[in-house]
Amino acid sequence: MLQIGNRDLAKYPFLAETGEYLRDKGFKIEQLDHPDWKPIMEKAYGRIIVATTGQIYGSDLKKFENLDTEILSFVIAIILLKSAGMNTLIKRFSLAEARRAEKFLQQDLHYGKDDTKLALPLKIIHDLFSVKVKIDGDNFVISIPDYLRRAIHFHEKEWKLVNRKVEGGFVFLTSHETVRLIRRELDGYINSKIQSLNTPSIPSSFKERVTDLVILAKKFSESTTVSTDYPPCIKHAIEVLERGENLPHSGRFMLATYLMAKGQTVDQIAPLFKNAPDYNERITRYQLEHIAGSSGKGTKYSCPSCDKLKSENLCFEIPECNGIINPIQFGKKRTSNA
Amino acid sequence: MLDKSVRFLEEAFKEYYFNNLQIIHVPTRPSEREFGYQKFNSGMTRHISLKNDNELHLLLMTQVPSDVYCSNAYYSFPNLPMQEKDWKEADLIFDIDAKDLHLDCRKEHTCYKCTSCKEITNDQTTCSECGSSKFETISTVCERCITESTKEVKKLLEILTDDLGIKSQEIAVYFSGNEGFHIHVTSKGYQNLDSRERAELADYIMFNGAIPETFGMSKQKSSKASFPHIDEKGWRGRIAKEILGSKTRSSKIIQELFSGGYSVFQLKLEDLKQRIGVRIDPKVTMDVHRIFRLEGSINSKSGLSKILCKDLDTFDPFSEACLIDDKKVEVIANSPISFRLKDEKYGPYINEKVSVPKYAAVYMICKGLAEVLQ
Numbered sequence: 001m002l003q004i005g006n007r008d009l010a011k012y013p014f015l016a017e018t019g020e021y022l023r024d025k026g027f028k029i030e031q032l033d034h035p036d037w038k039p040i041m042e043k044a045y046g047r048i049i050v051a052t053t054g055q056i057y058g059s060d061l062k063k064f065e066n067l068d069t070e071i072l073s074f075v076i077a078i079i080l081l082k083s084a085g086m087n088t089l090i091k092r093f094s095l096a097e098a099r100r101a102e103k104f105l106q107q108d109l110h111y112g113k114d115d116t117k118l119a120l121p122l123k124i125i126h127d128l129f130s131v132k133v134k135i136d137g138d139n140f141v142i143s144i145p146d147y148l149r150r151a152i153h154f155h156e157k158e159w160k161l162v163n164r165k166v167e168g169g170f171v172f173l174t175s176h177e178t179v180r181l182i183r184r185e186l187d188g189y190i191n192s193k194i195q196s197l198n199t200p201s202i203p204s205s206f207k208e209r210v211t212d213l214v215i216l217a218k219k220f221s222e223s224t225t226v227s228t229d230y231p232p233c234i235k236h237a238i239e240v241l242e243r244g245e246n247l248p249h250s251g252r253f254m255l256a257t258y259l260m261a262k263g264q265t266v267d268q269i270a271p272l273f274k275n276a277p278d279y280n281e282r283i284t285r286y287q288l289e290h291i292a293g294s295s296g297k298g299t300k301y302s303c304p305s306c307d308k309l310k311s312e313n314l315c316f317e318i319p320e321c322n323g324i325i326n327p328i329q330f331g332k333k334r335t336s337n338a
Numbered sequence: 339m340l341d342k343s344v345r346f347l348e349e350a351f352k353e354y355y356f357n358n359l360q361i362i363h364v365p366t367r368p369s370e371r372e373f374g375y376q377k378f379n380s381g382m383t384r385h386i387s388l389k390n391d392n393e394l395h396l397l398l399m400t401q402v403p404s405d406v407y408c409s410n411a412y413y414s415f416p417n418l419p420m421q422e423k424d425w426k427e428a429d430l431i432f433d434i435d436a437k438d439l440h441l442d443c444r445k446e447h448t449c450y451k452c453t454s455c456k457e458i459t460n461d462q463t464t465c466s467e468c469g470s471s472k473f474e475t476i477s478t479v480c481e482r483c484i485t486e487s488t489k490e491v492k493k494l495l496e497i498l499t500d501d502l503g504i505k506s507q508e509i510a511v512y513f514s515g516n517e518g519f520h521i522h523v524t525s526k527g528y529q530n531l532d533s534r535e536r537a538e539l540a541d542y543i544m545f546n547g548a549i550p551e552t553f554g555m556s557k558q559k560s561s562k563a564s565f566p567h568i569d570e571k572g573w574r575g576r577i578a579k580e581i582l583g584s585k586t587r588s589s590k591i592i593q594e595l596f597s598g599g600y601s602v603f604q605l606k607l608e609d610l611k612q613r614i615g616v617r618i619d620p621k622v623t624m625d626v627h628r629i630f631r632l633e634g635s636i637n638s639k640s641g642l643s644k645i646l647c648k649d650l651d652t653f654d655p656f657s658e659a660c661l662i663d664d665k666k667v668e669v670i671a672n673s674p675i676s677f678r679l680k681d682e683k684y685g686p687y688i689n690e691k692v693s694v695p696k697y698a699a700v701y702m703i704c705k706g707l708a709e710v711l712q
């Protein structure tokens with residue numbers, strides 16, 4: 001049996017084993033009122049705040065001061081989040097935690113040349129996502145169907161099966177590629193894990209921070225640009241950016257022109273791009289202003305047609321698109337069911 | 339097609355089914371599949387459920403369909419409308435059609451039927467009889483068409499077994515009854531792929547979307563050392579073999595290839611795709627709700643049967659799939675193109691009365707090249 005230690009749980013606190021760890025520690029919600037818990041609660045709060053800014057919390061392994069604090073602050077963070085009940089925060093938090101875990105997974109796969117070190121990351125991938133990864137020399141090998149199910153969500157040509165080493169029903173990947181393949185699911189897993197947890201009432205000493213979180217979340221939802229009324233192509237582009245993945249230029253152009261057509265300003269749109277791997281604030285603003293026609297020659301660009309977006313693989317048509325010819329028209333045909 | 343010709347075909351099909359019931363079966367897991375059929379001169383009836391051979395045979399004898407189909411998909415409720423069927427999984431299917439190979443022999447066995455006066459000509463400019471310019475295309479296949487399609491099938495089989503790891507027992511190759519082959523794959527791991535995933539698999543098989551980076555060249559830095567060896571597996575190995583031929587690691591050839599730069603390399607890949615990519619119809623592979631001609635049933639476009647090809651190298655559809663009997667029948671044939679069935683050549687015929695075996699009569703009537711006399 002694979003032994004999962006505290007160090008492992010500090011890296012992957014969302015594992016089921018954390019429950020066991022808490023039982024062993026004699027962790028009880030009722031005790032949280034004790035002043036001893038204050039620092040951990042503050043750390044947990046900090047962990048959430050860091051996540052909401054789109055950064056990754058404490059991913060430097062060497063800086064782990066205390067493994068228990070690491071694990072417990074994750075647990076408390078979830079309790080705080082659940083008490084605040086704000087979905088935007090839970091979403092941001094699970095995304096940030098997923099990216100944090102992703103870094104560890106990648107390190108563990110990469111440096112874990114011997115089997116004992118590889119056992120944990122491979123078990124995580126197998127248990128959480130039912131993907132069986134085999135080792136073949138320097139390669140991580142997964143079945144073609146497992147690969148396809150995930151790789152079709154990537155738009156870069158290098159992810160096409162034809163550009164992969166394929167043999168006998170398997171695809172050969174590097175450690176980095178293996179982790180990239182499952183990163184979306186990692187986020188989804190952590191999110192659903194948080195959603196499904198039942199949290200009891202919290203001690204009064206936590207209340208103040210919970211209120212802070214609610215206020216913070218409200219601020220986000222006011223400025224947030226994501227709306228459920230967006231067509232799938234736009235939603236997809238926003239998702240890609242939120243995950244810190246690369247959105248091709250054509251996708252950024254579509255997103256910017258769409259949002260501008262919906263009356264958003266450069267100031268409102270620019271933050272969307274901050275997770276992009278090549279983000280540069282000055283250049284982004286310049287490009288957006290160019291598209292808006294507020295700089296240079298002043299040509300105002302409009303949102304590309306559905307046909308054009310289809311040809312650029314940016315279209316993710318759903319029945320609600322209902323034969324429209326430009327994403328701008330999405331949702332307009334529907335009558336409100338008041 | 340004249341009414342009497344339709345009645346003649348119905349009789350011939352019915353007789354065929356009556357005499358060949360022992361070779362016509364429902365596929366595995368019949369109760370999870372959707373069946374469908376068409377009658378002469380009428381629309382498609384779909385969403386039928388058949389539980390066993392008896393129910394299928396009853397349908398054949400009572401409805402006398404021109405064509406019978408069965409889904410590659412498995413459903414909880416195959417007879418409900420599509421949205422309510424509850425799709426479970428589907429066999430993987432590939433379609434290779436001689437039409438899609440664009441062979442130059444095609445013009446020798448293609449003719450055109452004027453849609454207004456039904457006159458048949460060799461080219462489609464304007465009808466010499468009525469001056470109309472609307473035509474229906476009529477084509478047959480020749481030995482060359484079959485040989486070339488067979489080559490595509492073999493390329494496909496190599497990729498299915500070597501690259502995709504599918505066991506040969508899980509692959510069945512069928513002659514479609516008309517101009518090509520259907521390859522059915524029942525391999526557990528691939529059964530539950532959805533349409534987009536199947537499209538990606540089709541791209542792999544067709545060698546679509548390959549980029550120079552995969553073969554050692556990129557816009558920034560190219561590395562001749564990353565060019566594949568001919569003994570590598572998959573597309574890298576195949577590309578190496580195509581480019582190097584027998585000259586293992588000829589650095590001169592690689593040097594030449596790389597010196598052209600990125601876009602030249604990309605064009606080279608496009609070029610090779612025509613030769614080494616398998617020419618399947620990706621729309622067929624992507625479709626997980628389609629119904630396919632049933633094995634053993636007659637294809638009403640030709641009167642030939644869809645049958646399993648046991649040995650591709652010796653397979654001769656013009657005899658093996660020609661299963662209607664040889665009683666002499668008189669027809670008025672108007673076929674500027676000739677064709678061969680059971681090692682006998684027929685045509686060309688210019689609006690003449692001929693007496694031919696029933697299978698040849700059926701073939702011409704199905705193609706729209708003849709009408710029955712009585």
Ligand code: SF4
Nearest residue numbers: 231233306315316321
């Ligand atoms: S159909 Fe148009 S609006 Fe709908 S996803 Fe495609 S591009 Fe977007």
Ligand SMILES: [Zn+2]
Nearest residue numbers: 452455465468
């Ligand atoms: Zn005419």
Ligand SMILES: [Zn+2]
Nearest residue numbers: 443444480483
């Ligand atoms: Zn031919």
